[in-house]
Amino acid sequence: MSAFFTLIRRDLRLAWRNNGALVTSLGFYLIVIAILPLGLGPDLNLLARLAPGLLWVALLLSALLTLDRLFHNDFEDGSLELIVLGPLPLELVCFAKSLSHWISSSLPLALLAPGLGLLLNLDANAYWVLTLTTFVGTPAISFIGAIGAALTIGLRQGGPLLALIVLPLYVPVLVFGVSAINAVIVGPNSFWASFSILCAITLASMVLAPLAAAAGLRLNVQ
């Protein structure tokens, strides 16, 4: 078990030293949300109605920017095959790396989301639920994203392909994340229905995605 935490500590420290990737991703999120009102016009009611969906879609796109780093750097410099030779099963390696990706890359995006809600005139009642859904939904982004990262690891230009593989898998997270927020703003459905399903998606992805990512890594580390 100590190998598991050793790996997480190392990945977090690497992410901290390499914080350019995080700044890029946060900056991308900010800039996309900032230019949306310029494109959509100054109609505050329209912006408020679209805000939950726009905040979630832009968050997914920003998360993609850091996902291809998940295994790629370790693959390039040879660390990955040594990690594979270590005492930790490959599934747990994928779990550890997805978890540190969540802490270092997806969680900061989730924390930024309420601030960006201001730019889109998000309904005042919706901030707490936006915070809650992004907090609960972003682990699924990191864990599901690891599948795509593992499959595209050997490719020089893996980023665009990664987006094609991963974005369709994010649809359930997006749908229930947005509908939980809309339930609070406009009703009439209960917030808890969508929110419970979002929690279930995250828990399922934490269990199942590392299995798929490990299988992808086995194909690529040969």
Place this chain on the structure above:
Amino acid sequence: MLFRDLSFSLTGGRSLLLQGANGSGKTSLLRILAGFLPAERGRVELKTDGIIREPEMATHYVGHKDGIKAQFTVSENLRFWGSYFGSGSSQRDIPHLDDVLARFNLRELREIPSNLLSAGQKRRLCLARLLVAQRHLWLLDEPSHALDRDSQALLADVMKDHLDGGGMVIATTHIPLGLEFDTNLVLGEELPPT
């Protein structure tokens, strides 16, 4: 197909040198032994104390890539491998990090970021990994690559110590490693007709 009907065994304290022309399958064979590549047919068995082990728990693999994180200092790199490989196995005598660094003449460089190292210094750091966690079988693919004469002698010493301690070494090289290998295996010779 690179090779077939290949069979060999190695016991503790013995070493094997893989030879052959470029592309004859030396690296592929090492990667099969390490468990990265599946063999078309056949199997690899590794026993320590009469128990069959997974290759993951008992081998060190040194390949073409150094596996060094440029953002970490020399000692951070080594400390990670020590605690990652060292956990899970029951080890009595884990060597001290400073001793390993001193052995590979890296002590003065310990706080230097790894991206400032020369190719030979990186190689020494990569080889220092062999000593921070005990593994019975060492799979070394061109281990002396980029090393100067003194470091090559050092590597030979380290391998000798490992063999004296009952370990096993399988290596490929084009440069003499300064070590008398017990067995030679030449790959890429004419395959007999089926």
